Amino acid sequence: KHATPLLDELETGPWPSFVTGLKRLRDAEDRPFAPMMNDLLGQLEHSYEERKGFWKGGTVSVFGYGGGVIPRFSEVADQFPASKEFHTLRIQPPAGYHYTTELLRQMCDVWEKHGSGLIAFHGQSGDIMFQGCSTENTQKAFDEFNEMGLDLGGAGPALRTSMSCVGHARCEKSCYDEVKAHRTVINSFLDEMHRPALPYKFKFKFSGCPNDCVNAIHRSDFAVLGTWRDAMKVNQDEVKAYVVAHGRKYTIDSVIAMCPTRALSLNDDDTLDVDNKSCVRCMHCLNVMPKALHPGDDRGVSILLGGKRSLKVGDLMGTMIIPFMKLETDEEFDALVEFARKLIDFFAENALEHERIGECMDRIGLPAFLEAIGVAPDPNMVNHPRTSSYVRTDDFTAEAEKYFERKAREADLTVAGD
Amino acid sequence: KHATPLLDELETGPWPSFVTGLKRLRDAEDRPFAPMMNDLLGQLEHSYEERKGFWKGGTVSVFGYGGGVIPRFSEVADQFPASKEFHTLRIQPPAGYHYTTELLRQMCDVWEKHGSGLIAFHGQSGDIMFQGCSTENTQKAFDEFNEMGLDLGGAGPALRTSMSCVGHARCEKSCYDEVKAHRTVINSFLDEMHRPALPYKFKFKFSGCPNDCVNAIHRSDFAVLGTWRDAMKVNQDEVKAYVVAHGRKYTIDSVIAMCPTRALSLNDDDTLDVDNKSCVRCMHCLNVMPKALHPGDDRGVSILLGGKRSLKVGDLMGTMIIPFMKLETDEEFDALVEFARKLIDFFAENALEHERIGECMDRIGLPAFLEAIGVAPDPNMVNHPRTSSYVRTDDFTAEAEKYFERKAREADLTVAGD
Amino acid sequence: MNAPAQPRRPIESGVPDPFPFMHPLMKKNYGNWDWHDRPRPGVLRHVARNGDEIWTVKAGTQRQMDVFSVRKLCEIADTFAEGYVRFTTRSNIEFMVSTQDKVEPLIDALTSAGFPVGGTGNSVSMISHTQGWLHCDIPGTDASGVVKSLMDMMYDEFIKEEMPNRVKITTSCCQINCGGQGDISINVQYTKPPKINHDLVSKICERPAVVARCPVAAIRPAMVNGKPSLEVDEQKCVCCGACYPPCPPMQINGADSTKIAVWVGGKHSNARSKPSFHKLVVANLPNNAPRWPEVAEVVRKILYAYKDNAKDWERMGEWIERIGWPRFFELTGFAFTKHHLDTWTGSRKTMNMSAHVHF
Amino acid sequence: MNAPAQPRRPIESGVPDPFPFMHPLMKKNYGNWDWHDRPRPGVLRHVARNGDEIWTVKAGTQRQMDVFSVRKLCEIADTFAEGYVRFTTRSNIEFMVSTQDKVEPLIDALTSAGFPVGGTGNSVSMISHTQGWLHCDIPGTDASGVVKSLMDMMYDEFIKEEMPNRVKITTSCCQINCGGQGDISINVQYTKPPKINHDLVSKICERPAVVARCPVAAIRPAMVNGKPSLEVDEQKCVCCGACYPPCPPMQINGADSTKIAVWVGGKHSNARSKPSFHKLVVANLPNNAPRWPEVAEVVRKILYAYKDNAKDWERMGEWIERIGWPRFFELTGFAFTKHHLDTWTGSRKTMNMSAHVHF
């Protein structure tokens, strides 16, 4: 066994130690992975000494798929031969991360047989990461997972594994069926996930409300967030109870004065005055008073496009592109898939190599992007209209006509739909 | 007399009509300017017909000065010969725009003799604009104005005429002596005004408080705004009186909830709780309750640099560069002038031709700009520190040391100064 | 013209000292004012720490004034006020008197001489004003005419104080925008690239200077008909008109190109929200001299949507922030188009990168 | 290794249906929850519209788990809970039970097995986690080690709910920042341009691809010692490390270059303020494995300044917005330097273009 004096220091302290876990695997001498984990610890200790990583990439995949495995080959395999291959299988979890103990145990069984015994719940993109597999065993492990009903996730220039919040399953704020949205959308594009052929990665994330518990706006190319269009629901008795419990001054300072658009006012009788036209659905007052305030009934989703981390252009957050879309009937879910398809097609055809869709939007400009994807400009897309006069507006009147026609059409539709 | 059917339409309606004024001048047949104003009206009517301007520039100045006159030669002088030259003399008014009727009448006298009889109080930069002078009379008119104690203002690539708000003269919000600041600064750099030799224009503006009644932040390269460092003064009796007069709900909605940094809270006894550490001196609550709230005693100025209109880079507002500077003693006024001198020198040496200082700051970046003018970075200069990790920080620790040394020095100074 | 025998050297006196021209009570209490109120529209009462009071009566002027108007104002000041006046940042005139009883007669005198009393507090003040056809060498429209037309339309809002907060309006007669930012801004907006008069370019333009002025590098030196001229890449050109002042043959003005745009939500004060730039509402309005009725109608709609819907102390832009731009376009009835999406440097930061939405 | 006789075709089943694995009460009340509260740290009670209640007990894990830990958690779930668990966005584990009386025994079982119960509401939750030396091919540090060290330091704040609001911390082991934005973010920050291993470049790098990756166009193809290689303009290079993944000979890591920076005020939720990016506090901290004490100390100072000074419901960034950055640097004792001034695209909009100042 390799000595690990530096790593040993990570076994002190109250938080569960991954080092202790790694050692348990190393010490399970009856198991096939013990030697691999001994050398893995050796290499990791070496990294701690040298303060450098010693893995390099390569190419490993399973039959029929081009992605989903992250290959790792050791650069110090001569010193640590048993962990010279230490690939990760990215496996998509059940939407919303629900598990029975039975499912978890089955996974452990497979991974004890073919892998390292090391599993991460979950990667930042939402995969179960089965970390540490030899090239030889990769196919075997996958076959068994796949037979259990599990499938590989994304890697490389491809559609990536997605995430959805607990939402409908246990959250009163949820404004749409996250599980259905997550599965319907992702399962419509599995080819893009398994056979990487996009210009670069493409991520979807699904949050049930603007609290965004899966960080969709920052961390996905296509963020779907629940919201509502009508008035929030107010239980004035619960409001009064809150004021009694917390005091007037406290209520004013931490609810009224914290509303970002001054949509709230406390009446002199301690009931709440909500100006729903000014409310931006930020969730704050609903969060503070979960018994008193709830989303309205006319629920649906907003879609924001273009979030990503820092490469090349710097961090980007998603931009509001679809302020509201109903998402209840099957037709409405189909419409979401169709919109997603339009985006992926646009991305495939227009993005440069290694360019995310947010970068592409920035490069061509929002007006051209909207035209390309066939979405009409909407003031909710921007913090405010342009402040710069540097634009050629000779077709302004024609563009305005389009807007008025669209509004007339929508008004008709609304009437027709009533 | 030229027929002016289009201009005549501007004589209807209740607002004072400049056309009626122009006609009064045209019709004053005993005065030297009547023919000029007849042709001026003719040319203006022609503009209204053609919807085009018909003036072009040229070169006209007074002896000893390079700027301050805006030359205008008619492109349609063949049709309107009497107004073929129609130059403007930009004359600096008394700081704060104070006039006796005597002074105004003297100005009228001069302008009836040598000019068109048309005067604008004032131009957007703050000049009295004596509009409409022949080349021949320009020197004569200037000589008479100059003898009265008036001087030309700026034009071209030069220091420009400045403005200061009424401030100390009649406003309870004023935090420094605007007249003294305005006159001391501008009169220190008259050479830069009268003999244009800067890369481009350079404007100072002086507002007594952050209400910024002379639009300094948007419209000047060097904006001086009054502010204070200690706690605001609160007269709780007047606060209570306000609440009684306006109601609790109204007071909360229009004062407490409108404070940009939630620095205010209304106590249950209707007194005001001010968190002066969070207050950003926006003036709102002081504006709403002028009897109850006043600036603190430790007053001074903030300086913002780089405001301008839209040419080339788009509109820029001034950036906070000096969050606080005392401005009471003569030495402190000298320090302001010295800082202004440093800026003008920096501008003269570093700006490209036709580049404003704000554009120059943007081009070289705030860190380099601060280094060049010898000002230490301060968090009040930014909305927030950098969000981008794209920066080389190997000297971070050395830079931090400088900060700690500076803070220690300042602490010493404060102690020594106490 | 005879050359003067001995040219006179200027006295470089700079900014005149205002104290000789300042009302005695203002001089006496300089830096010592305590509070103020507005007893009625157009009238301010300032109270000094020592209890002194000064009454200000404010009136509108046409800014570009004939000497007769100026003399008329002087006459009123001498007869009904105390001989002291000042002009404000917005070309209104203020008369200061030391007792309340002088206020009403002064108001009467001003009103009957045709000078509207108002412009204080939460009224619509005089429009910031530029030169236009009267004097500038590059104007697309006439500032004074636009201002006169609009002030006629808003006359009642000048003499009353019925707005939610101060309304500060500006105009500019070309895109250079000497008038600056405003709660409402009425500015020339060119809609076509300049037409080049090639014959003149070679004669009067310094070509590198013109090329350098273009913000999008759309201008290239070129030979046209064998003479050195310029050419414009019309795909790139943002129709800003910046090439026109240094090179008048770059003809930016024309009936099909010189249009008017209306912007809202510019703000200079630091009260509540930070200062802001104005934002586009409508472009491509006709440059319809002498009374610009289409422009007046747009301004009217915006102004009354604000008056009817904003809360006290909300400036135009702050009101819109609260109710949201979707509702602003709804309430005013204007169209939101692709041109409202910013495309200039930094436009990414104008996008709504949040789930905050207004319905 | 024998080639498999008949390669198995994958079943492209995609995202698994979670309903077979979902707690029955969650299935029953799917989409019909009414409200929730937190009876104690680590415990949530959700009440359905029909009155059903479900109790959730939440515990921390090390994320990168050995099968023995996973089996241990399963054992606890079977014995003390009802056999259903879920993991959260932050790798915490949740046990759902249908009656309150099952809560305490479950907490005891978890605690004695070494899994801290907490992470709910206004606690410090588990740190978002990346790969580091354990698995990534480009890491500057070890994410798991940093996280373990910090969670030890903040253990009490995980099991208590004493923060003004939720605290969401992230780490990233290179500047690519897979860990994302956080109330506090602990990220590798390279401080020097890459050192080029010229011998290797020609062998393994596709040079145009590397050149294209650089955000500031600092990389040029060049001949070095007669072989095709690359060169870096060190004046331009912003030390981002983006050239390293496509071209490992662009050695960005090294003791003098791989440092750690701490950022604050990133926020994903739309509650109150819009989502925001994190902002720089301290750079150049040593990459001091195995316990990163200097980093822990910085995080501790920030965390407790927040705990002691923020108001209820203020997230880290919102607290700082209120009190101002000057005061944040004062309260935490860190230096504000030129490196805190943004220089990247759009930096003009990060400047304070107002008279709003904090003293």
Ligand code: SRM
């Ligand atoms: C494993 C994981 C970190 C973790 O431990 O959780 C990870 C690991 C890597 N990320 Fe990531 N990223 C992971 C989630 C993310 C996220 C978070 C998310 O998806 O919510 C982001 C930010 C969001 C985004 O997509 O921008 C993220 C932004 C990146 C980027 C920057 C992309 C950009 O456009 O700025 C790269 C670089 C690249 O793609 O070239 C990257 C590249 C990588 C690579 C492939 C490094 C490389 O180029 O060789 C890392 C492989 C490590 C390994 O050995 O497994 N990873 N990466 C996460 C994926 C696990 C999973 O599948 O569940």
Ligand code: SRM
């Ligand atoms: C007269 C005046 C408008 C008025 O009617 O009030 C005016 C008129 C002109 N301005 Fe202006 N500007 C006037 C105040 C302003 C202001 C407002 C201010 O100073 O507060 C601005 C915005 C602030 C600023 O400095 O940016 C302003 C921004 C410009 C610009 C744009 C500068 C930029 O960097 O973006 C130009 C163009 C230039 O300088 O090349 C310009 C250029 C001009 C020229 C010289 C046009 C030209 O290039 O030939 C105009 C001469 C008109 C004439 O015939 O008199 N004028 N100009 C104002 C000066 C009167 C005075 O001296 O009191």
Ligand code: SRM
């Ligand atoms: C006279 C004048 C200064 C001068 O030296 O000439 C002035 C005088 C006063 N201003 Fe002003 N402001 C004057 C131009 C401005 C400007 C600039 C402008 O008009 O172009 C601004 C910035 C406008 C902007 O933000 O775009 C300005 C923004 C304010 C504010 C902030 C309002 C806000 O909520 O944003 C206040 C505070 C208030 O309303 O109580 C203020 C308050 C005041 C007070 C109440 C100050 C005082 O206590 O005496 C004065 C009352 C005047 C009145 O008529 O109600 N003054 N004030 C200017 C009159 C211009 C006019 O005739 O309309």
Ligand code: SRM
């Ligand atoms: C379980 C989880 C969703 C999941 O599907 O896994 C979840 C669950 C809940 N979140 Fe969340 N959030 C979860 C990750 C997040 C994240 C993402 C993250 O942690 O990376 C965010 C965004 C963080 C950010 O802004 O950077 C998040 C921002 C919120 C907020 C907004 C807080 C704010 O004021 O900004 C609320 C509202 C609240 O606090 O009442 C919220 C509220 C809730 C509620 C109260 C919803 C409900 O009514 O049930 C849940 C209580 C959980 C608790 O432990 O207190 N949840 N929540 C995630 C638990 C992560 C963890 O273990 O710490």
Ligand code: SF4
């Ligand atoms: S995002 Fe909203 S719906 Fe989803 S778990 Fe969080 S609070 Fe609930």
Ligand code: SF4
């Ligand atoms: S949800 Fe947010 S925006 Fe809407 S009323 Fe509540 S606090 Fe205000």
Ligand code: SF4
């Ligand atoms: S800027 Fe301030 S001090 Fe000057 S007049 Fe306006 S309110 Fe008074």
Ligand code: SF4
């Ligand atoms: S001056 Fe402005 S920031 Fe300060 S307390 Fe008053 S409203 Fe708040």
Ligand code: SF4
């Ligand atoms: S806005 Fe343009 S046209 Fe009008 S005065 Fe200024 S420079 Fe001249």
Ligand code: SF4
């Ligand atoms: S109008 Fe503006 S953008 Fe067009 S060519 Fe002239 S300077 Fe360039």
Ligand code: SF4
């Ligand atoms: S942050 Fe960098 S080093 Fe860490 S996992 Fe992501 S790509 Fe690898």
Ligand code: SF4
């Ligand atoms: S580290 Fe970044 S900036 Fe420097 S050369 Fe590499 S890619 Fe370019």
